[in-house]
Amino acid sequence: MTLRILYFARLRERFGQHEETLDFAGSTAADLIAQLRARGGVWAEELAAGRAFRVAVNQNLVAFDAALTENAEVAIFPPVTGG
Amino acid sequence: MTLRILYFARLRERFGQHEETLDFAGSTAADLIAQLRARGGVWAEELAAGRAFRVAVNQNLVAFDAALTENAEVAIFPPVTGG
Amino acid sequence: MPTIRIQTEAFDSGAEMAAISRNRTDIGAVASFVGLARDMNHGDDVRAMVLEHYPGMTEKVLAGLVDEARSRWALLDVTLIHRVGRLLPGDAIVLVAVASTHRGEAFSACEFIMDYLKTQAPFWKKEETEHGARWVEARASDDTAAARWTGS
Amino acid sequence: MPTIRIQTEAFDSGAEMAAISRNRTDIGAVASFVGLARDMNHGDDVRAMVLEHYPGMTEKVLAGLVDEARSRWALLDVTLIHRVGRLLPGDAIVLVAVASTHRGEAFSACEFIMDYLKTQAPFWKKEETEHGARWVEARASDDTAAARWTGS
Numbered sequence: 001m002t003l004r005i006l007y008f009a010r011l012r013e014r015f016g017q018h019e020e021t022l023d024f025a026g027s028t029a030a031d032l033i034a035q036l037r038a039r040g041g042v043w044a045e046e047l048a049a050g051r052a053f054r055v056a057v058n059q060n061l062v063a064f065d066a067a068l069t070e071n072a073e074v075a076i077f078p079p080v081t082g083g
Numbered sequence: 084m085t086l087r088i089l090y091f092a093r094l095r096e097r098f099g100q101h102e103e104t105l106d107f108a109g110s111t112a113a114d115l116i117a118q119l120r121a122r123g124g125v126w127a128e129e130l131a132a133g134r135a136f137r138v139a140v141n142q143n144l145v146a147f148d149a150a151l152t153e154n155a156e157v158a159i160f161p162p163v164t165g166g
Numbered sequence: 167m168p169t170i171r172i173q174t175e176a177f178d179s180g181a182e183m184a185a186i187s188r189n190r191t192d193i194g195a196v197a198s199f200v201g202l203a204r205d206m207n208h209g210d211d212v213r214a215m216v217l218e219h220y221p222g223m224t225e226k227v228l229a230g231l232v233d234e235a236r237s238r239w240a241l242l243d244v245t246l247i248h249r250v251g252r253l254l255p256g257d258a259i260v261l262v263a264v265a266s267t268h269r270g271e272a273f274s275a276c277e278f279i280m281d282y283l284k285t286q287a288p289f290w291k292k293e294e295t296e297h298g299a300r301w302v303e304a305r306a307s308d309d310t311a312a313a314r315w316t317g318s
Numbered sequence: 319m320p321t322i323r324i325q326t327e328a329f330d331s332g333a334e335m336a337a338i339s340r341n342r343t344d345i346g347a348v349a350s351f352v353g354l355a356r357d358m359n360h361g362d363d364v365r366a367m368v369l370e371h372y373p374g375m376t377e378k379v380l381a382g383l384v385d386e387a388r389s390r391w392a393l394l395d396v397t398l399i400h401r402v403g404r405l406l407p408g409d410a411i412v413l414v415a416v417a418s419t420h421r422g423e424a425f426s427a428c429e430f431i432m433d434y435l436k437t438q439a440p441f442w443k444k445e446e447t448e449h450g451a452r453w454v455e456a457r458a459s460d461d462t463a464a465a466r467w468t469g470s
Binding site: 277 | 330331332333334335336337339341342343344345346347348349350351352353354355356357358407408410419421422424425428429432459463
């Protein structure tokens, strides 16, 4: 399936991009994280197990076992710090 | 001893006075209430056991067993309803 | 540093709340509360209300409440204004604004001051309704609210 | 009826808070909170901060928070304004104002909205300090604060 991936804040800066379109063969958010982590470097570092980051699918916060669907907008970002 | 007694809100209206100077032979706030209650009429009614009213001595809320002292300013009033 | 006022004049709650953080850069949080005169109470139209107080004791109680709040929480400033006299529906009766570094202290102190003011400060409200004037009765829920802050 | 705004422009928190009860006589209580940019954090001078957000999701989350508050408490009106972009110390970042008949609902709803906003709404702060720029880390105390509202 095709996914639109968005990065925010520290992750956007570390990854050097705000947005990408990705071909994805897995099924859950956890699978996507594993695929990104496999890129190594800052990807492996920032998305390592134990690092705090959040995933939203179609603008809703989800647990890592959430299923992804064709053309979903998936956002990956650090814990929020507004207010 | 001589006491200055103040009444507020509903009690001021029912008693028809805001302030009086009183000769007092008792010792506590409860004694004073008993002396006022003995006047009968609205005094007996408003200060009856079980009616909700408060006593302040020299501008501090006190329990009914508080001792009164010469020239004390004693205020008797309904439960407060500001804010 | 705290501002405490009892006054017959109307006050501008927005301006008072804004003033607490003006020209300061160390405040992270301002929690505030405004109590207003409503046009309805216990099902009756209220046309106006008159607030009576006990001059002397009121000032003492309000200063004591603010001191107590400042001893419980790290506060940067407090503003407390209470009107007395005749008020119309929509008029602000009371304002409590509390400034602090973080929001937890500001919220707690603001609510604490209001809860104690409601049960300790010698103010009384008389409402003018279509059926005549009546003194507002104290609410048991206010005692319950104030009791939250003891023994904790 | 609720007002929800995300904006780069500064806002006048006093004017916004006053506006919520203007020309109304049914509101008895307005609880509000203003979060401000401070000149100091973790011991360092902060010269400015930049607030980033996730356009689209932010609007959705804030509307959801306000809806949730309105389903939990009887509220008469809510105003929620959050700035994004570059802010200077002393600038208001966020305003939450809640109007209700009685103060308990207004205080609870205001604090609830802030607690959830802090942990759910996609905003991120970056501080410019004397040692360079740094992303603000989430505080565990914010998760604790938000957890108070679940399971009660």
